[in-house]
Amino acid sequence: MTWREVREVLDRELAALPEKYRVPLVLCYLQELTYEEAARRAGCPVGALRGRLERGKERLRKRLAEYGLPLAAPALLLGPPAPVSAALASATLDTVRTVANGGRVPAAIAGLVGPRTGFRVAFLAPLAVALTALGAVLAGSERPGAVAEPPAPPAREVAGPPARVDPFGDPLPDGGLVRLGTMRSRAGIHTFGLRADGTVVTVGPLFGGGKWDQKIGVRTWGPRSDASEAPVPLPLKEYNPALFPQVSLDGRFVAAGTTAKVVVWEWTSRAKEVAAFPIERARGLALSPDGSRLAVAHEKVALCDVRTGAVRELEPGPAEVLCFSGDGRRLMAGSSERVVVWDVATGKRLADHKGETLGGGVPSALDHTGSVIAALPHGWGEDRVRFLDAITGEPVAGLTGPEVEIYGGVVTFAPDGKTVLLGNKDGVCWWDPAAGKLIRQFDAPSSTAAWFERQQARLTPDGKVLVWHTQQALFRWDATTGKPLFPQAQGTGHTEEVKALDISPDGTRVATLGGEPGVRVWDATTGRQLFVLPSSIPTDVDNADFSPDGRFLFTLSRKRDAVVKWDVATGKEITRYVVGTPEELRTSTLCAFRLAPNGRIVHGVLDDLFRKSARMVQWDAESGRILSERTVTNRGQEDGYQGSFSPDCRWFAGAESLFPVELGPTAKAIALEKARPIGMYVFSSDSRLLALTGWSVEAPATPSDPACHAVVLDVATGAKVFEMPVRWCTGFAFHPDGRSLAGAESDGLVFWDLVTGKEYARRKAHARHPIDPQPFARVMRYFPDGTKLVTGHHDTTALIWEAPVRPKGAKVLDEKGRAALWDDLASPDGAKGWGAVWGLADDPGAVAFLRGKVTPVPALPAKEFDPLLADLGSEAFATREAATEKLKAALDRATGPLRAALKAELTAEQKLRVEQLLAAWPGADRRPLTGDRLRGVRAVAALELAGTAGARKLLAELAAGAADATITREAKFALGRVSR
16 A cells, blocks of 8 residues: 555544544644643543543554554554655664663653653554554655665754644644634535546645635545545636636546636646637636537637647527536537527537526536436525426426425436436435436535536446535545445535634634534534534624523524524524514515623614615514514615624624614714725624724725725724725634734734734634635634634634734823823824723723713702703793703703603693703714713723723722713723623
């Protein structure tokens, strides 16, 4: 066996071990943790860990012995041996024999391997001789016994700490602690071919060397391995990402293109160009089953001979779908409007159908002889796949499709030419149209891909294995039993991009949502997947909310017509929060939701793009009863109310505006049009700052630079606090301390100090977006204690990272410095105003200083209010007007008494004026703020960030003021956060 085959065997057998045995092996032998550390990570007693280690080693030994391999599994896990000289091999064996016989490790070696090596050597020593011999054969010359001349000794390096790996043995990036999900059976995949031995050849996007390089590459997946060989980029200088590359059925040929040409390569272990066709702006490709012909859709349909280079332009036809028959003799091009079938040899048009003939459906596949078309149902509703005569367009008698929703554009004729493979909500089904019966169901997450992405399901040439893929994952099943070949890889983690996540309040669990339906809940310490809940496919909704006690999880329903409350312990649905009638929900979806911090109210937005309006709803979290519901206008924005609630549920950012939830998007809303937002809106944990990415107003976009900018805005004013240099829409997370921000770039994480405006740390990531030069992470969250954060990626995984510590830069101010910052608190300049907030929060003497500056707003006493109320009903107009003006000037203090007065007996004039005064009060949450109100709100922010006992005491005093005063309301929310 080659070394690659050895690794494939080991990877597969290690992954096949039950998790309780695999995790201890990985923790102890790959991460080199002590028994105590490993037991803590695995969540079990040390004694149980030892037992699992022994049983896991024994299982692995027995499985490897079946392949005739040495029984040294942990040593194999360390990677392939480098070619070694005879002298080095002899010295290594002598050392191992010495240690095995109770001798001492040489000092030079002991200094490198560290104090825990004895733990590993005791297990490896009896097997090291066999391993070294095996390594010499596998990594050295092909001639047995051949020994290379000793190479020059390399420069001596000091060994660093062992690299962290996940439970599958794949490395974690520096700073990475736990991977949620797996990289196994994951890659960017457009399509695939199958070799006779069952090897899968896939072609898909790769991330190039530069930030804006877009490349595609070919991967080969051994029939017994859930990991591909290293991808080989295709030699294209300018890849056209809008043109999906293709692989011939036998995996021998690959076709791809630029905006100016289309190229075909013969693929063995490398790409050999065999044909190039100067066809511009191609938008669709299809290779014949034997790879001898290539169909290209552009203004017309071109039929290219790969062997001779000849090109035949067929008459204009539709170009959404291109498909050869199984024997390669017929070509179909079609869309929902028109379908044309040609004879490949002559180029003769055999049929030309209008879309209505096919029932508005999309043609997807031809059978082996090209006599029957399988057409997808139009849209996503309940319908059947139809089987139509390719020449007449009439339904073929005796052939019926299943009554299921069709997903992912998967409709493929099996090699027998009679049965079909269909994508459905549960994965892929093998269907017999003649019998109208299901042959077998292959379970997998349903794909969100549209029909035009042409995801295929195919059987291997021997009919023993079914292969299917999503955009980022490869699936293989035993065709006879329906069981996955790699259950651990296929059953762990998401199969598409991670788009939303949340962390339980105690930091022990993480919930993630991917591009496929379902919420996965993970153990944040071990990375173990606990269970999967059915849920919607997130779009711009980036949250799943844990309840304050961590017992429940709130998500959108699968159809996005309700919010669902789940029991985290059992995975059972508890409550469903619904708004609107079934008829209304056909044109409306819940586009945002948030659980209030106290866990008692669920907020949601139901958006109806057709009516250009939305409804903001509040439900009682316990009963599901609607507490309030009101319609708000859409303001004509195309994206409607896609956006986010702030953590305290007081603000909503969306529809290019920021507004108080209580008031709605009134004229008092802060317009965000100047920021030209794209992507998500991310609030700080105290809801005072908002981060977003937008198009740059000053610099126009170019093909090499999208002219994006990322900004942090002050929620109180809408003013810019900080601007970050980014090149694309990015994910953000504010640190719980309110002073720093993490963001994702194309190749890793960057951490900014908001106080200084400087970058203070970076973390390199393994995962990068393979299609666009976007950040590797779409969403991220800090853990409640701020020591870790989790990121969700395009590669289907999430990573828990150790959070770097922000350098402390606090300084003690003198009275002059504090007075200057007090003045700056009222500045309309966001950077200056928040510089004052952070400066005072970090100054030990600021609390005493602020105590003399901010005081509670007293409620209007009865002795002052009662005479004014009486004057509102005076017979003298001047008296009524004077009382009205006095009450209007003291609305923050008088609003409560005015509301109470409405419940008492009033004259008609009094009632009218009280109602007018209350209507004139814009509310404590009105924005933007200016002057003293702004200064007071920012002073409260400084006290909350200071977090000292003295600061909390002053916040409590401010919170006891007039209930409707702005500073009272701010202090109450701040006190609630610092008390949690």
